[in-house]
Amino acid sequence: MSTQLEKPPAADVDRPTRLRLYQLMVELRDFEQRAYELFLENLVRGTSHLALGQEAIAAGYAVAMRADDYTFCTYRGHGHTLARGASMAAAMAELLGRGNGMLHGKGGSMHLTDVTRGAMGSYAIVGAHLPIAAGAAWSAQARKSGQVALCFFGDGTTNIGAFHEALNLAVVWKLPVVFVCENNQYMEYTPIRSVTAVEHPAADRASAYGLESILVDGNDADVMYDTARQTIGKARDGGGPSLVEALTYRHGGHSRADPAKYRPDAEVREWLSRDPLKRYRARLLAAGISEGELNEIDTRAQQKVDAATEEARHGAPARVDQIERQVWSDGGSAWRN
Amino acid sequence: MAELSFREAIAAAIAQEMERDPMVYFIGEDVGAAGGVFKATVGLFERFGPERVRDTPISEQAIVGAAMGAAMTGLRPVAEIMFSDFLATCWDMVANQVAKTRYMTDGQVSLPLVIRTANGGGTRFGAQHSQSLENWAMAVPGLKVVAPSTPADAKGLLAAAIRDPDPVLVFEHKSLYGVKGEVPEGEHVDRLGVAAVRRTGRDCTIVALAAMVPKALAAAEQLESLGIDASVIDVRSLVPLDTRTILGDVRRTGRLFTVEENPRLCGWGAEIASIVADECFDDLDGPIVRITTPHVPLPAADVLEDAAMPSVERIIETVKGGMR
Numbered sequence: 001m002s003t004q005l006e007k008p009p010a011a012d013v014d015r016p017t018r019l020r021l022y023q024l025m026v027e028l029r030d031f032e033q034r035a036y037e038l039f040l041e042n043l044v045r046g047t048s049h050l051a052l053g054q055e056a057i058a059a060g061y062a063v064a065m066r067a068d069d070y071t072f073c074t075y076r077g078h079g080h081t082l083a084r085g086a087s088m089a090a091a092m093a094e095l096l097g098r099g100n101g102m103l104h105g106k107g108g109s110m111h112l113t114d115v116t117r118g119a120m121g122s123y124a125i126v127g128a129h130l131p132i133a134a135g136a137a138w139s140a141q142a143r144k145s146g147q148v149a150l151c152f153f154g155d156g157t158t159n160i161g162a163f164h165e166a167l168n169l170a171v172v173w174k175l176p177v178v179f180v181c182e183n184n185q186y187m188e189y190t191p192i193r194s195v196t197a198v199e200h201p202a203a204d205r206a207s208a209y210g211l212e213s214i215l216v217d218g219n220d221a222d223v224m225y226d227t228a229r230q231t232i233g234k235a236r237d238g239g240g241p242s243l244v245e246a247l248t249y250r251h252g253g254h255s256r257a258d259p260a261k262y263r264p265d266a267e268v269r270e271w272l273s274r275d276p277l278k279r280y281r282a283r284l285l286a287a288g289i290s291e292g293e294l295n296e297i298d299t300r301a302q303q304k305v306d307a308a309t310e311e312a313r314h315g316a317p318a319r320v321d322q323i324e325r326q327v328w329s330d331g332g333s334a335w336r337n
Numbered sequence: 338m339a340e341l342s343f344r345e346a347i348a349a350a351i352a353q354e355m356e357r358d359p360m361v362y363f364i365g366e367d368v369g370a371a372g373g374v375f376k377a378t379v380g381l382f383e384r385f386g387p388e389r390v391r392d393t394p395i396s397e398q399a400i401v402g403a404a405m406g407a408a409m410t411g412l413r414p415v416a417e418i419m420f421s422d423f424l425a426t427c428w429d430m431v432a433n434q435v436a437k438t439r440y441m442t443d444g445q446v447s448l449p450l451v452i453r454t455a456n457g458g459g460t461r462f463g464a465q466h467s468q469s470l471e472n473w474a475m476a477v478p479g480l481k482v483v484a485p486s487t488p489a490d491a492k493g494l495l496a497a498a499i500r501d502p503d504p505v506l507v508f509e510h511k512s513l514y515g516v517k518g519e520v521p522e523g524e525h526v527d528r529l530g531v532a533a534v535r536r537t538g539r540d541c542t543i544v545a546l547a548a549m550v551p552k553a554l555a556a557a558e559q560l561e562s563l564g565i566d567a568s569v570i571d572v573r574s575l576v577p578l579d580t581r582t583i584l585g586d587v588r589r590t591g592r593l594f595t596v597e598e599n600p601r602l603c604g605w606g607a608e609i610a611s612i613v614a615d616e617c618f619d620d621l622d623g624p625i626v627r628i629t630t631p632h633v634p635l636p637a638a639d640v641l642e643d644a645a646m647p648s649v650e651r652i653i654e655t656v657k658g659g660m661r
Contacts, residue, residue: 106440168396
């Protein structure tokens, strides 16, 4: 990684928050790992995009959010949805196409949503959810609710028009929205630097919208939590939007179809050595948190994923009699009399 | 009753709903102090202020996306897309996001939003500012679609669209903005999904939409003097579609003609023809005939545009020929 990050890990993250960050990262890691195993068992149908290695961003932001804040994320959105407290069993069942899935089988892996938790949807067309998140922020501004909209997206999104339309509108309207670019170095299968005019696809574009250039270590949970606190606080206080670029790396391929052979071994090794979970565990141990306490968290996360898997596996298939339900608010799909 | 122009009726509908419901907001390009490029929203900015009547950049994805995000979270936004042709620049938002999110989340999300847009030809603007695109929207599950033909309907259907809990696209025909007509005074809210029988005849049924309705009515007047007594049905709402009214009239007359401004392939009349062929084939006394624009982009010059779009004369000739 060529980029030198200026921001040192924040020192003032308290112990309960650190344990919460660690717990969330472990849960997201274990969930994605399990989703991968179930795919190998041919139980996860369709596609899935895992965020293994990117957990610090989802965890750092989720822990800093207010319960009624809004999360908008991409098709790589299992972690962001679960981080808001959505049911792990319902998420797993959705991946398995079961009737007890979060969306009863109608959405699938790429559209996990739980509005009761502020998880306002996973969007599978690159860039689409940036204007939508701006709209939720506009609504919060109009209703004077103090809510903030958080919008997570990949580096590839910075080259699509909706990114620029949303940023411009958010700044002009001074909306309470935080745009977080998870720069995992690859847009699908292609190195982002080879198709982007600037070195830092989000941070280097910030000045075009009068925004501060914020480039942070997305594999450091303390840094992400601290960045989240600052940017969410600014939005909530009426200071308008922020654009954050968090550097990270996905441990696997783009989607389940991709073994990611295009990535140089040395690069993969370098990034694996910066695994956000391993680093954080080491930091917590160094800070005096006992191995036993962390192991306890690990065990509970594993049990939670096991229970979710069992519940999902035992779900009945999605119900065919629901195909023509919920197109309209009356619950139906009638288009004629 | 008060006499209003079509454009005044649009502004009256938005004002009526903004007055009634503080969650109704209106956004679009040049909609603020300018009052809209078609002057269909004059006075709203002065009356409701810059927070509720808000100018946007030329960013159609941001306009529709913002309306969607706001509708998911408590507002009832009305978004203007200046020309319906520009829907092509934000079709992802309309067709992939707005239309599908309720279904994909199995009802977790409701989207009470309206997209108003100036539609249709006859203004010599050429192929990128003249299309009739209501059939695009009709083809996407999850969108309701209306296209009024009178000032009263412009007010009533737009008000109904704003109160509807689902996304509604309102196609306002550019050539109708200046048309005047009686509009009920006081609160006026219509219903989506109800066609209007504008004229009842014995011999054939002419089904039309928006600016094709006055043309169909003018043709029917002249056809009467030729001995052909035609019904004219104003579809008004493509989704939901009032098939009952259409089928009922065709069963009585035995003949159906559709008048569509869309280019030939997959215009809305094709769906109506299919339904009629399926469900009242035995009542038909002759083939269903569609009168459309040819399958070409709409040309700009007046003589070309007039020759391309269905005209009163073409409706008369086609019906006359078809009824022989």
